[in-house]
Amino acid sequence: EVQLVESGGGLVKPGGSLRLSCAASGFTFSSYSMNWVRQAPGKGLEWVSSISSSSSYIYYADSVKGRFTISRDNAKNSLYLQMNSLRAEDTAVYYCARGERAMVAGGYYFDYWGQGTLVTVSS
């Protein structure tokens, strides 16, 4: 059974830092791209960052570029998100999601999601 378990969320002051982790199990972690998707309170889903299976390709949303860093450790079956210079608008539930390749017209979708970890940025 595929499982994704996020941790590391919490309350942090504006300008502070936080590191999120996602522990994966039930599949060959090193074979899949992985993603972070967030959801602000009462809002929709927002893609944050993606990393390819071997870490060769990394992408960020404009809203977090230069402040967040995604990484992975395939030996530990773990995904990370280092978040620096946090702002109030970064307050959200952060989900770890596995990327699966779409067959019809290319690209990726998110076939498994963790339960999320809440990040609150407030003074």
Place this chain on the structure above:
Amino acid sequence: SYVLTQPPSVSVAPGQTARITCGGNNIGSKSVHWYQQKPGQAPVLVVYDDSDRPSGIPERFSGSNSGNTATLTISRVEAGDEADYYCQVWDSSSDHPRVFGGGTKLTVL
């Protein structure tokens, strides 16, 4: 950047058919994926590649995609289908290709 437009809300009586649309420029040329999210829970993939269902998703959930509109159809709607639904595509022309629609709240009357 590519924009996906969903109606904010759709209401349907139990046993009827719900149709949730996702509009985008020439979306028919892209793969569309749909997620269901119930309150306090993580999203769940219900349709991928326009019309395929992951294992465990009831046949009542189906999808179609043509022209400028993709549609998620839920037949014989049940109270348990009440949730937010999001469409998602991959926009290969963008630096940020993973695009979500704004979401649709399905209310079962």
